[in-house]
Every structure is written in structure tokens, then in C-alpha cells.
Amino acid sequence: MATSVNPYLIFNGDCEAAFLLYKSVFGGEFPYIGKFKDMPSEDGSAKVSEKDANRIMHVSLPIGNTILMGSDSNEQSGEVVSGGNFSVSVNVESAAEADRIFNGLSAGGTVFMPMNKTFWGAYFGMFRDKFGVSWMVNFDENEPNK
DSSP, rough: OOOOOOEEESSSOHHHHHHHHHHHHHHOOOEEEEGGGOOOOSSSSOOHHHHHSSSSEEEEEEEEEEEEEEEEEOTOOOOOOOSSSEEEEESSHHHHHHHHHHHHHTTTTTEEEEEOOTSSSSSEEEEEEOOOSSEEEETTTTTTTT
């Protein structure tokens, strides 16, 4: 049985900028951030193109009990197409925290649903950030101790 599920986001060269934004909103530190040029090769000589050398090979950012991870595409994997078939959902403990995260991450992006009280009892909003990642921010107002 899986013990956790963590989203892994892949970008076309702007992974570092995206994760710096995410870190500025959520706080915390990167336990690891590495670029393709840092990757050792089997024979001791890196076989990374100049284009890919400074792209992010892997980055992770702990957020609560989840680890948001990411990387850039490279010439071997090809460019990625950002799709509308997933969202990163963030559950918070207050409406103020929901607003802070929503406003921080949606700046420069496209808001689909502004933060608002919903008929199902949550304070909720949806947007796509300026890097093409879709997010949902949720505060369950009706949960005990909220």
C-alpha cells in the first residue's frame, strides 16, 4: 500500500522560477535542487547539451505532509504540454491563509473561480498560475476546530 502521493510537475525551462514562487508563498526550504549539469555521467563526462545544462533536473519542496516535486523537460524527454487534466489542491486551516496562498500563486495567472463561499460549505477558489499549473485552494469552514 502506498504511504503517500506527491505531485510531480514538469516544466519547459521555468521550473526554478516556478518553485521560487511556490517557496515564497508556502515557505520552507528545498531539501534538494539540482540541475542537469550537476548530474554525473557513467564515463565521467557530462553529456548534457548547453540548452539543458541549467535546467532543473529535480527539486522538492515540503508543504505540510506533502512534497511538491518538479523538473524541467530536456532534449531527451521533449517539450511538455501543460494540460488541464490535473490540479494541485491545497487545503488550509483558515480563510486568511486561503486568501494569502490564492493571491500569491495566482498573481500573473488566470483565475477561473475567485475565492468565495460555496454551497458545499467551503471557502474555495481555482486558477492557473503563470507557469501553466492549475491550483485549487480550499478551506473547509464546516469542519470542527476551524
